[in-house]
Amino acid sequence: MMIGIFVTGFVLAAGFAAVWFSPRRGGLLQILSALDRFRFISRVEQLTDESLPSGEDQFFRVKMIGRIPTEEDNVDTDMQLEIQDITEGRSHPQQVLSADEQYRSENNAGFHFIRHNGIVPEKNSVLARWATVAQFPCHILRFSHRGRRKLMFCVSVLEAETGRKLTAAQKMIEYVYCSDGYREVHSRRCDILKSCIELAVFSCGQTPPFSRDIQSLWTTWLQEKSDLFTSAEEAEGMVEQIAENASALALEASAETLLAYGQGTDVFLALELALQTAGFYGNVTLDMYQRLARIVKMLQIRQDRFLAMAQKVLLSSGCHIEEPSYLLGISPDMDEASFRKRLNEEYRKWNARVTHPDAQIRDQADRVLTLIANIRTQRFQTCS
Amino acid sequence: MSTIAGIDLGTTFSALARLNGIGRPEIVPNCEGERITPSAVYFEEEEAGMIRVGLEAVNCRQLNPERAVRWIKRYMGDQNWKKSIDGHDWTPQEISGLILKKLKQDCSIESPIHDVVISVPAHFDEARRKATMDAGTLAGLNVIGIVNEPVAAALYYATTQNVNGRVLVYDLGGGTFDVTILDIDGQEINIVCSQGDHALGGVDFDKKIIELFEEVYRKEHNAELIQNEQDRAKYEDEAEDVKKTLSRRNSVRKILYGTAGSVRVEITREQYVKAIESLIARTEILIEVALEEAKSSVSDIQKVLLVGGSTRMPVVQQRLKEKFGFEPEIAVNVDECVALGAAIHAGLTLLRDHPKKVSKGIAAGLKEVRLRDVCNHSYGTICAPIDEETGRHVIRNSIILEKNTPLPCEATQTFYTMSDGQTELQATITQGEDEDPDFVNKIATEIFTLPADRPSNRPIHVRYSYDVNQRMHCQFLDEESGRTLEVEFCVGENGQMAPAEIQQAAEAINAANVQ
Numbered sequence: 001m002m003i004g005i006f007v008t009g010f011v012l013a014a015g016f017a018a019v020w021f022s023p024r025r026g027g028l029l030q031i032l033s034a035l036d037r038f039r040f041i042s043r044v045e046q047l048t049d050e051s052l053p054s055g056e057d058q059f060f061r062v063k064m065i066g067r068i069p070t071e072e073d074n075v076d077t078d079m080q081l082e083i084q085d086i087t088e089g090r091s092h093p094q095q096v097l098s099a100d101e102q103y104r105s106e107n108n109a110g111f112h113f114i115r116h117n118g119i120v121p122e123k124n125s126v127l128a129r130w131a132t133v134a135q136f137p138c139h140i141l142r143f144s145h146r147g148r149r150k151l152m153f154c155v156s157v158l159e160a161e162t163g164r165k166l167t168a169a170q171k172m173i174e175y176v177y178c179s180d181g182y183r184e185v186h187s188r189r190c191d192i193l194k195s196c197i198e199l200a201v202f203s204c205g206q207t208p209p210f211s212r213d214i215q216s217l218w219t220t221w222l223q224e225k226s227d228l229f230t231s232a233e234e235a236e237g238m239v240e241q242i243a244e245n246a247s248a249l250a251l252e253a254s255a256e257t258l259l260a261y262g263q264g265t266d267v268f269l270a271l272e273l274a275l276q277t278a279g280f281y282g283n284v285t286l287d288m289y290q291r292l293a294r295i296v297k298m299l300q301i302r303q304d305r306f307l308a309m310a311q312k313v314l315l316s317s318g319c320h321i322e323e324p325s326y327l328l329g330i331s332p333d334m335d336e337a338s339f340r341k342r343l344n345e346e347y348r349k350w351n352a353r354v355t356h357p358d359a360q361i362r363d364q365a366d367r368v369l370t371l372i373a374n375i376r377t378q379r380f381q382t383c384s
Numbered sequence: 385m386s387t388i389a390g391i392d393l394g395t396t397f398s399a400l401a402r403l404n405g406i407g408r409p410e411i412v413p414n415c416e417g418e419r420i421t422p423s424a425v426y427f428e429e430e431e432a433g434m435i436r437v438g439l440e441a442v443n444c445r446q447l448n449p450e451r452a453v454r455w456i457k458r459y460m461g462d463q464n465w466k467k468s469i470d471g472h473d474w475t476p477q478e479i480s481g482l483i484l485k486k487l488k489q490d491c492s493i494e495s496p497i498h499d500v501v502i503s504v505p506a507h508f509d510e511a512r513r514k515a516t517m518d519a520g521t522l523a524g525l526n527v528i529g530i531v532n533e534p535v536a537a538a539l540y541y542a543t544t545q546n547v548n549g550r551v552l553v554y555d556l557g558g559g560t561f562d563v564t565i566l567d568i569d570g571q572e573i574n575i576v577c578s579q580g581d582h583a584l585g586g587v588d589f590d591k592k593i594i595e596l597f598e599e600v601y602r603k604e605h606n607a608e609l610i611q612n613e614q615d616r617a618k619y620e621d622e623a624e625d626v627k628k629t630l631s632r633r634n635s636v637r638k639i640l641y642g643t644a645g646s647v648r649v650e651i652t653r654e655q656y657v658k659a660i661e662s663l664i665a666r667t668e669i670l671i672e673v674a675l676e677e678a679k680s681s682v683s684d685i686q687k688v689l690l691v692g693g694s695t696r697m698p699v700v701q702q703r704l705k706e707k708f709g710f711e712p713e714i715a716v717n718v719d720e721c722v723a724l725g726a727a728i729h730a731g732l733t734l735l736r737d738h739p740k741k742v743s744k745g746i747a748a749g750l751k752e753v754r755l756r757d758v759c760n761h762s763y764g765t766i767c768a769p770i771d772e773e774t775g776r777h778v779i780r781n782s783i784i785l786e787k788n789t790p791l792p793c794e795a796t797q798t799f800y801t802m803s804d805g806q807t808e809l810q811a812t813i814t815q816g817e818d819e820d821p822d823f824v825n826k827i828a829t830e831i832f833t834l835p836a837d838r839p840s841n842r843p844i845h846v847r848y849s850y851d852v853n854q855r856m857h858c859q860f861l862d863e864e865s866g867r868t869l870e871v872e873f874c875v876g877e878n879g880q881m882a883p884a885e886i887q888q889a890a891e892a893i894n895a896a897n898v899q
Binding site: 264340343344347348351353355356357361366369373376 | 461464507508509511512579580581582583661662663665666668669670672673676771773774775776816817818820822823824825
């Protein structure tokens with residue numbers, strides 16, 4: 001009997017020693033730790049505050065409990081929360097972004113939260129009650145993709161002075177993200193900007209190859225209007241790709257992309273670039289104007305808005321305009337009353353600008369007033 | 385009692401009028417006996433310090449155009465314009481100050497001229513009005529007010545001629561054009577609206593004649609007629625003569641002398657009218673715009689009053705007759721009625737502000753005259769409303785006090801703070817009609833400090849008021865805290881020249897030998 005107990009004890013001890021000194025030591029530690037009733041663990045609660053509007057009423061509350069091992073007494077500590085999106089597997093974690101600066105690290109938009117935890121009085125002190133690490137609205141989180149996401153919440157206690165991790169616990173939950181993910185938004189944004197360039201290519205009525213100067217205008221515009229590109233080469237790459245395929249451009253598809261996925265201002269961005277492109281060549285031909293008008297129609301931009309933008313971009317650029325009356329909203333088929341009314345409106349507007357403190361605006365206003373008078377003279381001389 | 389006077393500081397000619405003992409305005413001739421003085425300045429080269437103003441300056445200009453200045457009014461308020469003579473940079477205010485000094489010294493022989501009202505085109509903005517007032521101060525005058533030229537002309541017509549009903553004042557001067565619509569009932573005048581074109585006047589008509597000269601010369605000799613500033617000055621004067629002659633005769637013959645030879649040219653009235661057609665079109669547009677603003681049609685206008693030398697052109701009178709169906713009214717002298725009206729305005733201003741300075745005779749003469757003017761420009765502020773189409777905030781100029789609102793007037797609009805915890809807002813006062821802030825003149829910008837820790841959408845009431853002295857008061861009121869930001873300014877208070885600079889320049893002009 002005694003021998004049996006002794007042998008069993010010896011075998012167990014030998015097995016334990018064999019595992020301890022093998023690569024499976026981590027698993028063993030986990031088993032041991034699970035057996036520890038004071039082990040450090042965390043939990044994630046999803047709460048609803050019905051007093052808040054829908055979409056902003058969900059909260060995450062993250063808590064922790066258990067032993068905090070330290071090497072000495074009275075160690076000052078911080079607690080830290082990180083979140084990883086492991087929907088595509090633990091080996092391919094996606095970054096979770098925060099829309100709230102309070103839950104961001106200094107250098108990037110990734111979710112990161114750290115705050116002071118206090119003094120741990122003794123070695124291996126135990127946090128006996130659930131303590132809240134963080135509570136924050138769910139809507140501040142941004143995920144890579146829309147839909148059901150697997151989220152790993154990692155709570156750690158750090159030594160305040162050195163930042164060394166004293167203990168950590170992980171908790172996985174599932175969360176349904178109802179907005180477009182940032183990767184989807186990025187890819188759509190690229191499509192929108194691509195559409196803007198495509199419409200600009202169409203507006204100039206030129207065939208490839210395009211000059212370096214015009215390509216440079218488009219590249220600069222891309223970089224100014226978007227923070228999607230980390231380098232000039234990236235923006236150049238997009239422009240070159242569009243320029244190479246310019247002969248196969250599908251105008252309707254570009255306009256549809258803008259209307260379907262663009263924000264309200266994107267159609268105006270597209271028009272602005274198209275106008276700059278038309279003005280770049282120094283001579284806005286009737287054909288270019290008709291192309292611009294087609295873009296405006298497809299993008300469903302109001303005529304008065306188009307005219308205001310076209311005047312601002314083209315009239316200040318000093319380029320020659322083949323048929324300036326269109327820019328003033330005059331069409332050849334207008335009856336006399338509408339013609340007078342329209343021209344008078346334009347005259348009133350530009351006449352008020354003629355005493356502007358900025359000499360460039362004054363000169364522009366002067367030129368337009370002369371233009372208006374000439375258009376009127378021409379019309380009535382033709383009539384008589 | 386000092387003499388009460390009004391000055392028409394014109395682009396091509398200036399005139400001074402004073403009120404006589406019974407409040408009637410009369411022109412005071414200059415020392416050459418002329419009722420109007422050319423607004424021209426010439427800095428003598430041989431007699432150091434001698435500055436000629438008027439006809440002599442015009443005559444000297446062809447000899448050395450580099451030392452002459454004409455049409456300075458076109459540059460009033462332009463900070464970049466300077467005329468460099470013998471190491472001194474003359475500003476438009478100083479040049480105008482020299483012209484005013486000449487008027488003052490010539491017209492002060494009987495009794496000294498001190499308190500004056502100076503006329504300006506109706507469309508002049510704050511900077512140009514201030515520059516005009518500064519010019520008066522530099523000349524040693526006490527500028528008690530500024531009056532719009534068409535208003536001055538209307539005052540003269542209303543008080544001296546039998547004019548009643550809705551009237552259109554057509555003021556086509558040497559450099560600017562104004563249209564004003566007003567209601568006259570006896571001696572009561574209510575301004576309805578004004579519209580102006582800053583670059584349309586006799587000078588522009590002259591330029592068209594020069595273009596005709598150049599075209600003929602180029603065709604004949606395949607060379608340029610005007611080779612230098614001296615040639616330009618010469619042909620500018622010739623063109624003015626041709627224009628005036630064409631108002632009396634059907635054609636003019638001239639011999640043009642250039643470096644490539646001479647050429648005989650005949651310019652007919654028909655040719656001239658064709659050349660100036662686009663300028664006439666501008667006057668017609670402005671009339672239509674003014675009628676639209678006054679919500680009037682052509683048939684509502686009972687009289688058209690002509691002001692300014694350029695209205696002597698037969699084509700102007702003929703077009704007006706075609707448009708309105710009756711002959712326009714021509715004053716005794718279209719060159720003088722602005723100065724005469726400005727003198728009446730000076731009398732009215734003194735009666736209102738300093739009645740003790742006005743003699744009983746003048747007070748009795750003006751007691752029936754009532755004038756109700758309007759705001760010359762729109763005043764607003766910069767705000768950021770949500771654009772309906774894009775759903776984004778857009779920067780806009782929001783008009784609070786509209787142009788042509790009868791004076792005195794007041795208007796309030798409410799705006800809202802944009803963000804949580806907003807502790808300040810930029811209070812900008814704008815002048816101009818545009819919605820686009822790039823195209824309006826920002827005349828004042830102040831920071832309004834708000835209480836901390838408040839949510840967005842807190843109401844801010846913005847109240848603008850404008851009184852008959854053209855003093856504007858702007859108040860930004862935070863409704864919740866009761867905090868206010870007050871901004872007050874008057875025409876002629878905030879300008880490009882600091883008081884010390886004005887005093888220094890005034891001393892220099894006072895010491896100048898102006899003949």
